[in-house]
Amino acid sequence: xxxxxxxxxxxxxxxxxxxxxxxxxxxxxxxxxxxxxxxxxxxxxxxxxxxxxxxxxxxxxxxxxxxxxxxxxxxxxxxxxxxxxxxxxxxxxxxxxxxxxxxxxxxxxxxxxxxxxxxxxxxxxxxxxxxxxxxxxxxxxxxxxxxxxxxxxxxxxxxxxxxxxxxxxxxxxxxxxxxxxxxxxxxxxxxxxxxxxxxxxxxxxxxxxxxxxxxxxxxxxxxxxxxxxxxxx
Numbered sequence: 001x002x003x004x005x006x007x008x009x010x011x012x013x014x015x016x017x018x019x020x021x022x023x024x025x026x027x028x029x030x031x032x033x034x035x036x037x038x039x040x041x042x043x044x045x046x047x048x049x050x051x052x053x054x055x056x057x058x059x060x061x062x063x064x065x066x067x068x069x070x071x072x073x074x075x076x077x078x079x080x081x082x083x084x085x086x087x088x089x090x091x092x093x094x095x096x097x098x099x100x101x102x103x104x105x106x107x108x109x110x111x112x113x114x115x116x117x118x119x120x121x122x123x124x125x126x127x128x129x130x131x132x133x134x135x136x137x138x139x140x141x142x143x144x145x146x147x148x149x150x151x152x153x154x155x156x157x158x159x160x161x162x163x164x165x166x167x168x169x170x171x172x173x174x175x176x177x178x179x180x181x182x183x184x185x186x187x188x189x190x191x192x193x194x195x196x197x198x199x200x201x202x203x204x205x206x207x208x209x210x211x212x213x214x215x216x217x218x219x220x221x222x223x224x225x226x227x228x229x230x231x232x233x
Contacts, residue, residue, distance in 0.1 A: 127159040129232070136229040137163065140203070141221035146210075151229060154197065161197040163225065166190055171212035177204070200227035 133154040139147060149166040156162075164185075165175070172191035175182045178198075186192045198204055203222040210217055 128156050128161075130156050130158070132156075132233040133161070134229075134231050134233060135163075135200075136226040137165075138224040138226075139221055140224070142208075142219045146208075148223075153233075154225075154230075155194075161225075162194050163197050163223075165193045165195055165223070167192070167208075169210070169212065171210050172208045173211055173216065174209050176207040176209075176218075195223075197225055200225045200230070 133156060134151045135154055137148060137150045137152045147168045149168075152166070153164045154161045155164075167190050170190050172193075173184070175193045175195065177195050182193050182195060184191050185194055195206065201224075203224050206221050206223055207218050208221055210219060
C-alpha cells in the first residue's frame with residue numbers, strides 16, 4: 001500500500017511539473033496575435049448561393065506596325081549579278097514585251113439568198129350575173145340511141161347554174177343527180193328536166209330512168225358542159 005501511494009504521488013508531481021512548464025512557456029515566449037480589422041472597414045458576408053462574375057479578359061492589343069523611315073535602308077539588298085550574266089530586264093527599255101499573235105482571219109460570209117419572187121395573187125373568182133345563158137352540152141352513156149338537145153338553156157340564180165335537159169325521147173320518167181331525184185318539168189312532148197350544174201368542163205354523172213323497155217330501167221349517163229360556149233341571153 002505504501003508503495004502504491006508513493007507511485008501515485010510521484011505521478012501527480014510529474015503532472016504538476018508538466019502543467020507549470022506549459023504555462024511558463026506561453027508567458028515567456030513572444031506570441032503574435034492576429035491584427036483586428038480596422039473599425040472603418042465593413043466586411044460584407046458572402047452568401048453561399050451568390051454567383052461571383054467572372055472577370056473579363058483584357059482586350060487584345062494589336063502590335064503597332066512601325067513604318068520604316070525614309071532614310072532607313074532595306075534589310076536586304078538584291079544580290080549582285082554574277083560576272084558574265086546579263087540581268088533579266090533592261091533598266092532602260094524595261095521588260096521584254098510578249099509577241100502579239102496575228103489576228104485570225106474573219107470567216108467568209110455566205111452570200112445572202114436571193115429573195116424569191118413574189119407570186120402573183122390568183123384572181124378572185126367572178127360570180128356570174130343572174131340571168132339566162134346557153135352552152136353546149138354532150139351526153140355519153142347508155143345504148144347511144146338517146147340524145148339531149150345542145151346547146152341547152154341554163155338559168156343562173158345566186159351564182160349557181162341550172163340546165164334544162166331536153167331528151168330526144170318522151171320515155172324518161174325521172175333523173176337522179178348525186179342521189180337526188182328530179183321529175184320532168186313537162187307533161188307532153190320529149191322528157192325535159194331542170195338539173196343543177198355542179199361544174200363546167202368536166203363529166204357529171206347522172207341517172208335517167210326509162211320506160212321504153214318492158215319494165216322501167218335506170219341507165220347511167222354523163223353530161224359535159226363546155227364553159228367556152230357559155231353565153232348570156
